[in-house]
Amino acid sequence: MRNYLFLLVFVLIGGSIAAQEVAMSASEISAFKQKVIATAKSTNSIKADFVQFKHLDFLANDVQTSGKMVFKAPNLVKWEYTNPYQYSVIFKEDKLLINDGGTKSKVDIGNSNLFKKLNELIVNSVKGNMFNDADFRVSFYKVSKHYKAVFVPKDKKIANYIASFELLFNKDDAQVHEVKMIEPSKDFTRIIFSNRVLNSKVNDSVFSN
Structure with missing residues (x-):
């Protein structure tokens, strides 16, 4: 079975664009944060397709996978990989539910403050609302058709696994x-989202292994 820590790193992830970055002004940052926070508060569910690219220096090409992501407030997240393999990960009530091609397992993350924090990052990154997290220093930029927020961890335990965490917003x-x-x-x-659907009905049964 895949290593649990690698799995957390694997699902957390995703993308920047090779374009000129311009730092946002204080007024732009304030308006942007207010818009993102308002959107996050009004979002009860998200369904989206995703393509994930894992870059490893020793490989000539990035490892590409794709699938579907489902979020339901307040903190249920399911990542279902459908290509090139069948694999799903569900974050539910301090539990990590894994289905690896029919082989099911459960990991309790409730006793680990670090893994609970990584779980929170997953949920908040999906919603886009990470700005009140005191564990990060945040910088804001304008990039082409997007706004970019870069989060650098202050916590040394988190920094052992994450050097920086970036979100691109439409x-x-x-x-x-x-x-x-x-x-x-x-x-x-990198994870690139597409075909996003907000606030559609999501049954709790989606988050069963």
Whole structure:
């Protein structure tokens, strides 16, 4: 079975665009944060397709996977990988539910403050609302059609696994377009979301293993 820590790193992740970045002004940051927070508060559920790229220095090409993500307030998240393999991860009530091609397992993360924090990051990155997190220093930029927020961890335990965490937001609707996590080794993972549907009905049965 895949290593649990690697799994957390694997699902957390996702994206930046090779374009010129311009730092946002204080007034722009304030308006942007208010819009994102308002959107997050009004979001009860999210369904989206995603493509994930895992970059490892020793590989010539990034490892590409794809699937579907489902979020239900306040903190249920399911990542279902459908290509090139069948694999799902559910974060539910301090539990990590894994289905690896039919092989099911459960991991209790409630006793680990670090893993609980990583779980919170997953939920908040999906919603886009991480700005009140005291564990990070945050910088804001304008990038082409997006706003970019870069989170650098203050907590040394988190910094052992995450060098920086980046979110790209669409300028028009303040929705998260891409997520990127850069590891201390400089390897990184990008997740690009598409076909996002907000506030549709999501049954609790979706989050069963």
